[in-house]
Amino acid sequence: DAKTTQPPSMDCAEGRAANLPCNHSTISGNEYVYWYRQIHSQGPQYIIHGLKNNETNEMASLIITEDRKSSTLILPHATLRDTAVYYCIVRVERYGGSQGNLIFGKGTKLSVKP
Amino acid sequence: GAGVSQSPSNKVTEKGKDVELRCDPISGHTALYWYRQSLGQGLEFLIYFQGNSAPDKSGLPSDRFSAERTGGSVSTLTIQRTQQEDSAVYLCASSPRTSWGSYEQYFGPGTRLTVT
Numbered sequence: 607d608a609k610t611t612q613p614p615s616m617d618c619a620e621g622r623a624a625n626l627p628c629n630h631s632t633i634s635g636n637e638y639v640y641w642y643r644q645i646h647s648q649g650p651q652y653i654i655h656g657l658k659n660n661e662t663n664e665m666a667s668l669i670i671t672e673d674r675k676s677s678t679l680i681l682p683h684a685t686l687r688d689t690a691v692y693y694c695i696v697r698v699e700r701y702g703g704s705q706g707n708l709i710f711g712k713g714t715k716l717s718v719k720p
Numbered sequence: 721g722a723g724v725s726q727s728p729s730n731k732v733t734e735k736g737k738d739v740e741l742r743c744d745p746i747s748g749h750t751a752l753y754w755y756r757q758s759l760g761q762g763l764e765f766l767i768y769f770q771g772n773s774a775p776d777k778s779g780l781p782s783d784r785f786s787a788e789r790t791g792g793s794v795s796t797l798t799i800q801r802t803q804q805e806d807s808a809v810y811l812c813a814s815s816p817r818t819s820w821g822s823y824e825q826y827f828g829p830g831t832r833l834t835v836t
Contacts, residue, residue, distance in 0.1 A: 640824070649724075649811050649827035650763070707753055707765035707779070708813075708825060 610694045615715040618688075624681040626714050628694030631675040637698050639670060641679045642708070643690040650693070650710070653679065684718045691715050722746065724828035726812050732834045733802055741797045741831045745814030753815070753825060754787055754797050756808040763811070769795065802835045809833070 611629040618624040630639065640655040654661055654668045656677075661668045667680040681688055693713040725744045733739050745752050754766040765779035769789040780786070784802075789795040799806055809832050813825040 649813075649830050650825075652824040652826060655824060707755070707768055707776075708763060709765070710762040712762070 610696055610711055612692075612694055612711065612714045614712065615717070617717050617719055618681075618684045620686060620718055620720050621683055624679075624684040624688065624716055624718070626679040626681075626692050626694075626716065627676065628679070629676045630694070630696045633674050633696050634698070637696045639668065639674075639677050640695045640697060640708075641666070641668065642693045642695065642710070643688075644693070644713075645687075645690040650708075653692075684716075686718050686720065689716060689718045724812055724814050724826055726810075726828035726831050728831055729829065730832045730834075732836060735804060735835055736801055738798065738800045739802055739833065741799075741810050741833070743795045743797070743812030743814075743828060745793065745795070745812070746816070746826055747793075749814035749816050749826075750792070751815035751825075752789055752795050753813045754795070755811045755813065757811060757830075758808045764808075766797070766810075799833075802833075804835045807833055807835045 609632060638655050638657050641653040642650045643653055644650045654663055654666050656668045656670055660670060668677060670677045691713040693710045695708060724746055727742045731739055750771045752769040755763045756766060757763055767780055767787045768776040784800045787795060787797045797810060809830040811827055811830045813827045815825045
Protein backbone atom coordinates (compact mmCIF):
# COMPACT_ATOMS: atom_id res chain seq x y z
CA ASP A 607 0.00 0.00 0.00
CA ALA A 608 1.17 3.50 -0.83
CA LYS A 609 2.82 5.66 1.82
CA THR A 610 1.05 8.74 3.14
CA THR A 611 2.39 11.97 4.63
CA GLN A 612 0.44 14.11 7.07
CA PRO A 613 1.36 17.10 9.22
CA PRO A 614 1.94 16.01 12.81
CA SER A 615 -0.45 18.51 14.33
CA MET A 616 -3.02 21.19 13.55
CA ASP A 617 -5.20 23.57 15.52
CA CYS A 618 -8.70 24.66 14.61
CA ALA A 619 -11.13 27.07 16.24
CA GLU A 620 -14.42 25.61 17.36
CA GLY A 621 -17.14 26.12 14.76
CA ARG A 622 -14.70 26.65 11.93
CA ALA A 623 -13.87 24.18 9.18
CA ALA A 624 -10.94 21.87 9.80
CA ASN A 625 -9.00 20.99 6.65
CA LEU A 626 -6.61 18.08 7.12
CA PRO A 627 -4.22 17.40 4.24
CA CYS A 628 -2.67 14.13 3.17
CA ASN A 629 -0.07 13.47 0.51
CA HIS A 630 -0.03 10.10 -1.24
CA SER A 631 2.06 10.80 -4.32
CA THR A 632 2.77 7.11 -5.05
CA ILE A 633 -0.87 6.06 -5.03
CA SER A 634 -1.83 3.60 -7.74
CA GLY A 635 -5.03 3.40 -9.71
CA ASN A 636 -6.74 0.75 -7.62
CA GLU A 637 -5.93 2.21 -4.23
CA TYR A 638 -8.59 3.89 -2.12
CA VAL A 639 -8.04 6.75 0.31
CA TYR A 640 -9.45 6.11 3.78
CA TRP A 641 -9.69 8.38 6.79
CA TYR A 642 -10.01 7.19 10.37
CA ARG A 643 -9.69 9.05 13.62
CA GLN A 644 -8.90 8.04 17.17
CA ILE A 645 -10.15 10.03 20.07
CA HIS A 646 -8.09 9.65 23.24
CA SER A 647 -8.68 6.32 24.99
CA GLN A 648 -11.15 5.11 22.35
CA GLY A 649 -10.92 2.70 19.43
CA PRO A 650 -10.35 4.06 15.93
CA GLN A 651 -13.42 5.36 14.12
CA TYR A 652 -14.02 5.14 10.39
CA ILE A 653 -14.80 8.54 8.84
CA ILE A 654 -14.90 8.36 5.07
CA HIS A 655 -13.22 6.88 2.01
CA GLY A 656 -12.98 7.52 -1.71
CA LEU A 657 -11.31 6.44 -4.93
CA LYS A 658 -11.46 9.29 -7.42
CA ASN A 659 -14.51 11.42 -6.77
CA ASN A 660 -15.07 13.74 -3.87
CA GLU A 661 -17.19 12.19 -1.16
CA THR A 662 -19.41 13.56 1.58
CA ASN A 663 -21.18 11.94 4.48
CA GLU A 664 -22.67 13.06 7.77
CA MET A 665 -19.25 13.35 9.37
CA ALA A 666 -17.00 14.91 6.77
CA SER A 667 -16.10 15.62 3.17
CA LEU A 668 -13.19 14.13 1.27
CA ILE A 669 -11.61 16.08 -1.55
CA ILE A 670 -9.24 14.11 -3.80
CA THR A 671 -7.13 15.97 -6.33
CA GLU A 672 -7.53 15.08 -9.97
CA ASP A 673 -4.11 13.40 -10.11
CA ARG A 674 -4.99 11.59 -6.84
CA LYS A 675 -1.64 12.44 -5.31
CA SER A 676 -3.20 14.25 -2.38
CA SER A 677 -6.45 14.62 -0.53
CA THR A 678 -8.06 16.79 2.13
CA LEU A 679 -10.46 15.76 4.85
CA ILE A 680 -12.85 18.54 5.76
CA LEU A 681 -14.77 18.72 9.00
CA PRO A 682 -17.16 21.56 8.14
CA HIS A 683 -17.93 22.80 11.65
CA ALA A 684 -15.39 21.44 14.08
CA THR A 685 -16.42 20.87 17.67
CA LEU A 686 -14.35 20.16 20.76
CA ARG A 687 -15.33 16.49 20.40
CA ASP A 688 -13.50 16.36 17.08
CA THR A 689 -10.18 16.67 18.90
CA ALA A 690 -8.41 13.45 17.90
CA VAL A 691 -5.61 11.95 15.85
CA TYR A 692 -6.67 11.68 12.21
CA TYR A 693 -5.18 8.97 10.03
CA CYS A 694 -5.04 8.96 6.24
CA ILE A 695 -4.57 5.47 4.80
CA VAL A 696 -4.20 4.31 1.21
CA ARG A 697 -5.20 0.74 0.51
CA VAL A 698 -5.72 -1.70 -2.29
CA GLU A 699 -8.92 -3.64 -1.97
CA ARG A 700 -8.85 -7.24 -2.98
CA TYR A 701 -11.56 -9.79 -3.61
CA GLY A 702 -12.55 -11.50 -0.40
CA GLY A 703 -11.14 -8.69 1.67
CA SER A 704 -7.90 -10.53 2.28
CA GLN A 705 -4.93 -8.77 3.76
CA GLY A 706 -7.12 -5.86 4.63
CA ASN A 707 -5.58 -5.10 7.99
CA LEU A 708 -5.09 -1.40 8.62
CA ILE A 709 -1.68 0.13 9.00
CA PHE A 710 -1.81 3.51 10.69
CA GLY A 711 0.98 6.02 10.33
CA LYS A 712 1.49 8.78 12.88
CA GLY A 713 -1.50 10.81 11.69
CA THR A 714 -2.36 14.42 12.42
CA LYS A 715 -3.25 15.43 15.95
CA LEU A 716 -6.10 17.91 15.54
CA SER A 717 -6.80 20.16 18.50
CA VAL A 718 -10.09 22.03 18.36
CA LYS A 719 -9.96 25.06 20.63
CA PRO A 720 -12.85 27.08 22.05
CA GLY B 721 -27.75 -0.41 15.37
CA ALA B 722 -25.37 -2.06 17.83
CA GLY B 723 -21.69 -1.59 17.22
CA VAL B 724 -18.76 -3.86 17.95
CA SER B 725 -18.62 -4.76 21.61
CA GLN B 726 -15.69 -6.11 23.60
CA SER B 727 -15.37 -7.54 27.06
CA PRO B 728 -14.01 -7.03 29.56
CA SER B 729 -13.26 -3.34 29.17
CA ASN B 730 -10.36 -3.64 31.59
CA LYS B 731 -8.40 -6.65 32.72
CA VAL B 732 -5.60 -6.78 35.26
CA THR B 733 -3.79 -10.08 35.53
CA GLU B 734 -0.67 -11.47 37.07
CA LYS B 735 2.28 -12.45 34.96
CA GLY B 736 2.01 -16.07 33.91
CA LYS B 737 -1.79 -16.26 33.99
CA ASP B 738 -3.95 -16.91 30.93
CA VAL B 739 -6.53 -14.38 29.75
CA GLU B 740 -9.45 -14.46 27.33
CA LEU B 741 -10.74 -11.40 25.54
CA ARG B 742 -14.08 -11.41 23.78
CA CYS B 743 -15.33 -9.59 20.70
CA ASP B 744 -18.91 -9.40 19.42
CA PRO B 745 -18.83 -8.02 15.88
CA ILE B 746 -21.61 -6.17 14.13
CA SER B 747 -24.26 -8.65 13.01
CA GLY B 748 -23.74 -9.75 9.44
CA HIS B 749 -20.14 -8.61 9.18
CA THR B 750 -18.07 -11.39 7.69
CA ALA B 751 -14.60 -10.04 8.42
CA LEU B 752 -13.15 -9.69 11.92
CA TYR B 753 -9.77 -8.31 12.96
CA TRP B 754 -7.81 -8.22 16.18
CA TYR B 755 -5.24 -5.48 16.76
CA ARG B 756 -3.35 -4.27 19.76
CA GLN B 757 -2.17 -0.81 20.60
CA SER B 758 0.51 -0.09 23.14
CA LEU B 759 0.55 3.28 24.91
CA GLY B 760 1.20 6.05 22.41
CA GLN B 761 1.78 3.62 19.57
CA GLY B 762 -0.01 2.75 16.36
CA LEU B 763 -2.10 -0.31 15.64
CA GLU B 764 -0.40 -3.70 15.51
CA PHE B 765 -2.30 -6.25 13.46
CA LEU B 766 -2.72 -9.63 15.16
CA ILE B 767 -5.17 -11.86 13.30
CA TYR B 768 -7.89 -11.70 10.66
CA PHE B 769 -10.96 -13.89 10.11
CA GLN B 770 -12.95 -13.86 6.88
CA GLY B 771 -16.04 -16.03 6.66
CA ASN B 772 -15.17 -19.71 6.69
CA SER B 773 -11.66 -19.23 5.34
CA ALA B 774 -8.59 -20.11 7.34
CA PRO B 775 -7.62 -17.13 9.50
CA ASP B 776 -4.63 -14.98 8.70
CA LYS B 777 -2.48 -15.39 11.79
CA SER B 778 0.55 -13.61 10.42
CA GLY B 779 0.46 -10.86 13.04
CA LEU B 780 0.39 -13.01 16.17
CA PRO B 781 3.60 -12.18 18.09
CA SER B 782 4.13 -15.61 19.62
CA ASP B 783 2.54 -19.02 20.07
CA ARG B 784 1.15 -17.81 23.40
CA PHE B 785 -1.46 -15.94 21.37
CA SER B 786 -4.41 -17.67 19.72
CA ALA B 787 -7.87 -16.72 18.55
CA GLU B 788 -11.07 -18.41 17.58
CA ARG B 789 -14.20 -17.29 15.84
CA THR B 790 -17.22 -19.47 16.49
CA GLY B 791 -20.11 -19.65 14.08
CA GLY B 792 -18.73 -16.80 12.06
CA SER B 793 -19.64 -14.35 14.78
CA VAL B 794 -18.14 -14.02 18.27
CA SER B 795 -14.38 -14.17 18.56
CA THR B 796 -12.12 -14.90 21.52
CA LEU B 797 -8.47 -13.90 21.74
CA THR B 798 -6.52 -15.99 24.24
CA ILE B 799 -3.15 -15.09 25.66
CA GLN B 800 -1.42 -17.84 27.61
CA ARG B 801 1.25 -17.30 30.25
CA THR B 802 0.93 -13.52 30.02
CA GLN B 803 4.02 -11.34 30.13
CA GLN B 804 4.35 -7.70 31.07
CA GLU B 805 5.03 -6.78 27.45
CA ASP B 806 1.53 -8.05 26.61
CA SER B 807 0.08 -5.02 28.39
CA ALA B 808 -1.80 -3.01 25.77
CA VAL B 809 -5.26 -2.15 24.51
CA TYR B 810 -6.62 -5.00 22.43
CA LEU B 811 -8.97 -3.81 19.71
CA CYS B 812 -11.43 -5.78 17.64
CA ALA B 813 -12.88 -4.56 14.35
CA SER B 814 -15.42 -5.98 11.96
CA SER B 815 -16.07 -5.25 8.33
CA PRO B 816 -19.12 -5.82 6.17
CA ARG B 817 -18.02 -6.76 2.72
CA THR B 818 -16.29 -9.61 1.00
CA SER B 819 -16.46 -8.75 -2.67
CA TRP B 820 -14.45 -6.40 -4.81
CA GLY B 821 -14.59 -2.86 -3.71
CA SER B 822 -13.88 -0.82 -0.68
CA TYR B 823 -14.94 -1.56 2.82
CA GLU B 824 -14.51 0.08 6.16
CA GLN B 825 -13.65 -1.37 9.54
CA TYR B 826 -15.70 -0.65 12.64
CA PHE B 827 -13.85 -0.85 15.91
CA GLY B 828 -14.92 -1.83 19.36
CA PRO B 829 -13.94 0.17 22.45
CA GLY B 830 -11.07 -2.18 23.23
CA THR B 831 -9.94 -4.18 26.24
CA ARG B 832 -7.18 -2.60 28.30
CA LEU B 833 -4.96 -5.43 29.51
CA THR B 834 -2.49 -4.81 32.30
CA VAL B 835 -0.08 -7.56 33.29
CA THR B 836 1.48 -7.03 36.69
